[in-house]
Amino acid sequence: MGKTILLGHGSGGKLTGDLIKNTFLKHFDNPVLRELTDSATIRIKDKLIAFTTDSYVVDPIFFPGGDIGKLAICGTVNDLAVSGAEPLFISTAFIIEEGFPAEELEKIIRSMKDEAREAGVIIVTGDTKVVSKGQCDRIFINTSGIGYLDRKYESISTGRNIKRGDKIIINGNIGDHGIAVMGARENLKFETEILSDCASLNHLIKAVLNSGAEVKFMRDITRGGLATVVSEIVDNSKYGISIDEKTLPVRESVRGMCEIFGYDPLFIANEGKVLLIVSEESSQKALKAMSRHEHGKDAVIIGEITSDNPGKAVLHSIIGGSRIIDKLTGEMLPRIC
Amino acid sequence: MCLSIPAKIISVEGETAKASVGGAIIKVGLHMVDDVKAGDYVLVHTGFALQKISDREAQETLKLIKELDDINKL
Amino acid sequence: MKYIDEFRDSALVRELSEKIRQLSAKRITLMEVCGGHTMAIQKFGIPSLLPENINLLSGPGCPVCVTDIKFIDRAVALSRLKNTIIVTYGDLIRVPGSSSSLDREKASGADIRIVYSTLDALNIAAGNSNRKVVFLGIGFETTTPSSAIAILEASKKNIDNFFVCSAHKVMPPAMGALIDEGIKIDGYIGPGHVSTVAGAKMYDSLAEKYKLSVVISGFEPVDILQSVYMLVKQLENESPRIEIQYKRAVTYEGNIKAQQIIDEVFEPRNDWWRGLGMLELSGMGIKKKYESFDAEKQIAVDVEPPVEPKGCICGDILKGLKKPTDCKLFRKVCTPAYPVGTCMVSNEGTCQAYFNYGT
Numbered sequence: 001m002g003k004t005i006l007l008g009h010g011s012g013g014k015l016t017g018d019l020i021k022n023t024f025l026k027h028f029d030n031p032v033l034r035e036l037t038d039s040a041t042i043r044i045k046d047k048l049i050a051f052t053t054d055s056y057v058v059d060p061i062f063f064p065g066g067d068i069g070k071l072a073i074c075g076t077v078n079d080l081a082v083s084g085a086e087p088l089f090i091s092t093a094f095i096i097e098e099g100f101p102a103e104e105l106e107k108i109i110r111s112m113k114d115e116a117r118e119a120g121v122i123i124v125t126g127d128t129k130v131v132s133k134g135q136c137d138r139i140f141i142n143t144s145g146i147g148y149l150d151r152k153y154e155s156i157s158t159g160r161n162i163k164r165g166d167k168i169i170i171n172g173n174i175g176d177h178g179i180a181v182m183g184a185r186e187n188l189k190f191e192t193e194i195l196s197d198c199a200s201l202n203h204l205i206k207a208v209l210n211s212g213a214e215v216k217f218m219r220d221i222t223r224g225g226l227a228t229v230v231s232e233i234v235d236n237s238k239y240g241i242s243i244d245e246k247t248l249p250v251r252e253s254v255r256g257m258c259e260i261f262g263y264d265p266l267f268i269a270n271e272g273k274v275l276l277i278v279s280e281e282s283s284q285k286a287l288k289a290m291s292r293h294e295h296g297k298d299a300v301i302i303g304e305i306t307s308d309n310p311g312k313a314v315l316h317s318i319i320g321g322s323r324i325i326d327k328l329t330g331e332m333l334p335r336i337c
Numbered sequence: 338m339c340l341s342i343p344a345k346i347i348s349v350e351g352e353t354a355k356a357s358v359g360g361a362i363i364k365v366g367l368h369m370v371d372d373v374k375a376g377d378y379v380l381v382h383t384g385f386a387l388q389k390i391s392d393r394e395a396q397e398t399l400k401l402i403k404e405l406d407d408i409n410k411l
Numbered sequence: 412m413k414y415i416d417e418f419r420d421s422a423l424v425r426e427l428s429e430k431i432r433q434l435s436a437k438r439i440t441l442m443e444v445c446g447g448h449t450m451a452i453q454k455f456g457i458p459s460l461l462p463e464n465i466n467l468l469s470g471p472g473c474p475v476c477v478t479d480i481k482f483i484d485r486a487v488a489l490s491r492l493k494n495t496i497i498v499t500y501g502d503l504i505r506v507p508g509s510s511s512s513l514d515r516e517k518a519s520g521a522d523i524r525i526v527y528s529t530l531d532a533l534n535i536a537a538g539n540s541n542r543k544v545v546f547l548g549i550g551f552e553t554t555t556p557s558s559a560i561a562i563l564e565a566s567k568k569n570i571d572n573f574f575v576c577s578a579h580k581v582m583p584p585a586m587g588a589l590i591d592e593g594i595k596i597d598g599y600i601g602p603g604h605v606s607t608v609a610g611a612k613m614y615d616s617l618a619e620k621y622k623l624s625v626v627i628s629g630f631e632p633v634d635i636l637q638s639v640y641m642l643v644k645q646l647e648n649e650s651p652r653i654e655i656q657y658k659r660a661v662t663y664e665g666n667i668k669a670q671q672i673i674d675e676v677f678e679p680r681n682d683w684w685r686g687l688g689m690l691e692l693s694g695m696g697i698k699k700k701y702e703s704f705d706a707e708k709q710i711a712v713d714v715e716p717p718v719e720p721k722g723c724i725c726g727d728i729l730k731g732l733k734k735p736t737d738c739k740l741f742r743k744v745c746t747p748a749y750p751v752g753t754c755m756v757s758n759e760g761t762c763q764a765y766f767n768y769g770t
Contacts, residue, residue: 004518014748179361194361256359256412259342260381261527319424319632321456326747326767340447341553341604343414359412366530368560369608369669378414380607380660383500383557384528387669388607388660390414395659402423402637405430 012223012269013328017232037157038219039083041149048149050085050157052076055142061108063184065176065195068141069108071271073115074200075222076145081202082218082274084153084209087119087145093127095140108139119200121145153209159217159277162239166216166305167283169276171204171290172298173197174226175254178268183257194253197272204295205274211289213282221273224328227266229275230303230313231327241313243303243325266315267328277305341382343390346375356381414659418631419455427636428460434640435647440466440595441639442731444586445602446473446757447630453764455632461639468731469764471585472602474549474578475502475757476729477684480717482547482578483508488712489545489576490521495710496539497523498532499547505756509718529561536565536573545706548577552613553604555579555695556669559676562697562704574706577697580682581609583617584693588684590621594730598624598642600635603657608673610665614653622651629657676701685753686726723752728761735762742766 008015025033032040039052054075061068072092080087092112096105116123155161176197183194201220209215219229226248230241250258250265258265272295278286283301290296308314313325344356344365354373356365358381366385367373379386443449449469452458458467471477487508490497497513504513504525517523526532529546536544548558558575565573582605589596606613606627614625624645628638638656645651655661673695682694697705722740727733735741735754745751747763754760 002515004515006514006518008514008748018748251360252412253358253360256342256357256361259412259415260340260344260358260361260363262340317454317456319419319421319455319460321459323454323456324767341607343412345413366528366560369556369666369672371668380604382553382604384530385557385560387553387604388666391659395414395417398637398656398658399417399423399633402427402633405426405640 011328013228013267014326016224017327035158037083038079039085039147039157041083041154041157048151048154050080050083050147050149051144052079053142053144054079055140057137057140058181059137060181060184061104061138063196064180064193066198066271067108067111068139069111070115071198072141072143073112073119073121074198074271076143077119077121077200077202078220078274080145080147081205082157082220083147083149084156084215084218085147085149086206087121087147087202089124089146090116090121091125091144092123093142094129095136096128096130097136097138098130098133100138105139115200119202153215156215156218159233161216162277162305164239164305164307165280166277167280167301168230168241168243168303168305169278169283169286169290169299169301170221170226170249171201171274171296172272173249173251173254174221174270174273175250175258175265175268177271178225179254179257181269194251194257197270199272199295201272201274201295204290204293207289207293207296208276208286211285213286213289214279215276215286216279217277219275221270221275223269225265225267225269226275227264227313227325228327231325233277234311234313236311238307238310240306240309240311241303242306242308243313243315245315245317247300247302249298249300266325280304341380341387343378344381346373346377346379348375349373354386356386415631418629418633420633423633424460424636427633427640431465431636431640431643432462435643436462436464437646438464438466439597439643439646440468441598441600441642442468442470442589442596443600443602444470444472444582445600445605446476446760447604448600448602448628448635449473449761449764451630451632451635453767455635457632457635460636465639465643468596469728469761470589470731471684471686471729472582473754473757473760474551474554474580475506476725476753476760477580477585477686478506478549478578478753479683479685480509480719481683481714482576483512484717485576485712485714486513486547487511487516488714489706489710490516490523492543492710492712494542495522496535496542496544497521497547498526498535498544499523500549501525502757503547503549505750506753507720507750507756509715529557530564533561533564533570533573536570537568540572543572543574543710545574545576545710548575548579551580551582551602551605552609552673553607555677556608556672559672562676562701563672565704566701571703574704574709575697576706577677577695579677579695580684580693581679581695583613584690585684585687587617587620588687588690589730592730594732596731597646598626598651600638600642601625601627603627603629603634603661606655606657606665607660608666608669610670611653611655611661611663612665618653623653624651625653627653627655627657627661629660686729720751725752725754725762728754735765738762
């Protein structure tokens with residue numbers, strides 16, 4: 001760790017992981033936190049509660065397909081849902097820069113209301129702070145959420161039942177959100193019809209769980225992209241992951257933008273994508289349940305758990321070679337080379 | 338060096354054009370190329386068109402590879 | 412996507428791979444001198460598609476990697492000046508200087524912005540007339556025109572707060588220097604986009620002096636494999652020459668207009684390359700006519716004495732003398748997350764390519 005915190009430490013990739021392990025976990029250490037799952041699973045009397053928190057600092061705050069408010073609800077709902085929990089209650093805290101237009105705040109709040117209704121969650125408490133001009137970038141939002149976790153889904157957040165042959169499924173195109181947001185930024189402006197994919201996925205996930213498919217693990221694919229997720233799943237594991245590049249769903253226009261800027265879609269942020277690991281036998285059942293749902297109609301099997309290359313995620317390229325998928329390091333930057 | 342990408346010109350306005358890469362539209366400076374019109378393909382590097390891509394040569398290249406068998410026999 | 416997908420066709424890749432195998436069993440060393448090729452070769456797993464007798468070396472083709480540490484130190488020093496905005500391509504932001512880097516300066520409050528195009532840099536200058544805007548110009552012949560165009564536009568529009576700090580270089584002197592050092596290279600996979608601008612003619616003087624096998628290659632797997640095939644054929648037939656594989660973009664003359672644009676604004680000068688030292692007429696400096704846009708001449712700044720990272724063998728790696736796996740720091744201390752040298756920082760640095768793509 002260097003002497004200062006860099007942007008890379010917040011990008012969701014390797015540096016973030018290091019920061020968490022070397023600083024936060026070191027001091028806050030306890031059995032619940034140690035799991036480092038998307039949501040914490042806590043026991044109250046004989047019930048299991050999933051509890052999560054997230055902060056939203058996206059720039060720009062309004063982007064094609066959504067805004068910071070919508071993100072703030074989806075993100076937290078999804079963190080709960082991928083643990084197998086039913087999201088119920090949300091808190092929201094706002095840090096607003098002096099001079100922020102009231103009309104824009106109203107727009108963001110309405111967005112949150114709409115998304116909460118869509119997800120079926122209630123915003124039950126909150127907080128507001130206003131800081132002097134220049135002390136925060138327009139508006140930052142934190143949301144925390146709790147949900148009810150049925151005991152039968154308890155193993156999902158740690159994935160301890162994963163075994164060789166299990167299939168890896170994602171619910172649709174990767175890279176949309178990151179590219180949509182990038183397209184709305186000043187320095188890299190381009191015209192594109194790419195919309196952020198941000199969406200609450202709890203209903204989709206419920207459909208899969210209710211179908212009877214054996215779901216062993218889930219994670220939402222956010223900052224750091226698909227690469228970071230698959231790489232983290234097999235960290236220190238006796239299993240490896242094999243991904244077939246041919247099956248990866250990427251929109252043509254997103255692929256185009258990636259080629260232009262030298263980005264790899266594997267590392268780009270998403271806000272409406274979930275990765276599921278399901279048993280081989282129930283993978284078709286899972287796909288069927290997903291395909292009937294709005295956010296799952298492009299669901300596809302992209303790979304599987306293997307015993308080759310333990311601890312590593314390997315991508316089999318379309319031309320026949322293969323390479324190791326690692327976590328995102330630092331920030332994704334457009335390059336000339 | 339040189340991340341450059343083939344893009345299809347959609348429209349031209351003086352020294353800049355709009356070009357598409359798989360449906361994503363970007364602005365491209367035409368300072369280095371002449372006679373560019375909609376439908377042409379250009380190589381784009383750091384926001385500038387480097388060169389027009391010759392479709393004839395592209396097809397020739399692919400054809401040559403497919404005919405490697407014959408060439409080897411010559 | 413047109414002109415990309417066809418050149419990633421797996422059937423053609425397999426065929427070429429097979430044909431190369433059948434063509435020769437001679438031990439051959441080929442070098443690419445273009446970061447784009449370094450990256451593509453690793454990304455597509457090209458080494459695994461070639462027979463054992465063909466060794467692919469990566470040369471000094473990554474402009475970030477060969478750039479003098481003094482350039483980063485100057486950029487860092489400039490970023491610390493009041494009322495100065497540094498504008499750069501993303502490639503430079505994490506490159507370690509002697510004591511800092513641009514991303515660290517940014518974290519400390521310096522105004523450093525990343526752009527995709529030099530015209531965006533110019534817009535920043537136009538929109539911030541009371542501040543100096545310095546664009547860091549790196550790159551070879553492919554990218555030099557972009558800096559030249561920005562300077563010409565600035566001149567046309569009287570944008571007098573726009574400056575370029577040039578580290579632009581040209582490729583042929585480096586290729587010659589490698590041969591002069593005695594590095595055994597049987598053939599070069601020629602840089603496709605550099606050659607698009609400068610034309611195949613750029614290798615004429617090299618071809619005259621040394622008997623060079625060069626095949627100018629595109630960047631898709633089919634292109635690279637076909638180029639390897641053509642090089643192996645040249646070597647089998649003992650007929651070294653300059654050939655173009657990337658015919659859809661490269662011609663003998665190149666892009667004359669782009670060359671004229673470069674000539675209008677830049678002129679060759681001696682330049683220092685990491686790994687190769689001082690090479691005559693290998694760099695591009697801004698001509699006197701446009702010196703009002705030259706950051707080196709117009710903005711006085713104290714630059715710290717250069718300190719090279721200890722234990723880093725980037726210089727040898729850039730010459731193809733060593734592989735990243737020969738470096739004591741590789742993977743243990745030097746990783747993409749915590750890079751020591753430029754070969755690991757740059758997306759096209761040999762070390763990062765090896766690290767990411769698990770060769």
